[in-house]
Amino acid sequence: MTLSIRDFYGKVWGEYADPVHHPITARALSAQECAVDRRIRAAGPRRVLDLGCGPVPVVRVRSAPLVVAADLVFDMLVHLKTSRRGPGVCLDACMLPFRGRSFDFIWCGLLIDHIEAPESWIEELSRVLAPGGTLGMACWDRTVLPAGRYPGNRRMRYTTADGEELSVPSFPTWAAALRELEQRDPGMEMESFSIVPDEYVLQIAWARSRS
Numbered sequence: 788m789t790l791s792i793r794d795f796y797g798k799v800w801g802e803y804a805d806p807v808h809h810p811i812t813a814r815a816l817s818a819q820e821c822a823v824d825r826r827i828r829a830a831g832p833r834r835v836l837d838l839g840c841g842p843v844p845v846v847r848v849r850s851a852p853l854v855v856a857a858d859l860v861f862d863m864l865v866h867l868k869t870s871r872r873g874p875g876v877c878l879d880a881c882m883l884p885f886r887g888r889s890f891d892f893i894w895c896g897l898l899i900d901h902i903e904a905p906e907s908w909i910e911e912l913s914r915v916l917a918p919g920g921t922l923g924m925a926c927w928d929r930t931v932l933p934a935g936r937y938p939g940n941r942r943m944r945y946t947t948a949d950g951e952e953l954s955v956p957s958f959p960t961w962a963a964a965l966r967e968l969e970q971r972d973p974g975m976e977m978e979s980f981s982i983v984p985d986e987y988v989l990q991i992a993w994a995r996s997r998s
């Protein structure tokens with residue numbers, strides 16, 4: 788069954804990071820957490836946005852004076868409030884309900900695949916990023932992922948813990964996002980983490996806005 792992005796994550800968020808059913812996701816989250824923490828320590832931002840945070844936000848609450856967790860799925864954010872301090876905002880990442888220059892650091896973990904128009908999205912992220920701020924994003928390397936995971940390169944297949952076969956819109960937008968980021972910051976940096984050798988490789992791009 789193909790679901791909308793909101794309905795898909797509304798259905799699976801409870802098991803998304805379960806290390807028993809989804810050990811690869813759990814490992815990817817911990818790799819992201821370390822990489823993001825290192826960058827935050829180096830940059831020392833005051834206001835951080837974890838966009839498309841999912842059920843287990845990787846930005847630690849105490850890593851900055853303000854850490855906002857934001858996602859499309861309302862019920863998941865409500866649940867998150869039971870175990871995590873700090874604001875949670877239900878929003879669409881393509882139309883951010885924030886004033887310009889609101890954040891010094893924006894993290895988007897495994898969100899880009901769900902964004903169909905990366906150029907205008909990065910424009911929107913740049914609007915809310917303060918001068919000199921850091922924008923980071925992570926994406927799986929599709930070229931090495933198991934065949935059949937992205938039918939038609941427009942959807943991602945997913946099997947729930949109960950064995951239900953689902954699919955959700957997922958687009959090959961990483962390369963276009965990198966081009967856009969590099970135009971804005973020619974010094975853009977890349978990192979790569981082998982989560983399952985030769986299969987699941989997590990790529991991270993870091994770009995700075997102009998001061």
Ligand SMILES: C[S@@+](CC[C@H](N)C(=O)[O-])C[C@H]1O[C@@H](n2cnc3c(N)ncnc32)[C@H](O)[C@@H]1O
Binds near residue numbers: 839840842860897
């Ligand atoms: C693959 S999960 C990533 C979760 C977590 N950041 C991680 O790295 O594992 C994608 C998350 O992005 C959220 N998402 C997808 N499209 C979104 C949008 N347009 N606006 C806000 N959140 C969105 C989903 O609800 C989901 O929680």
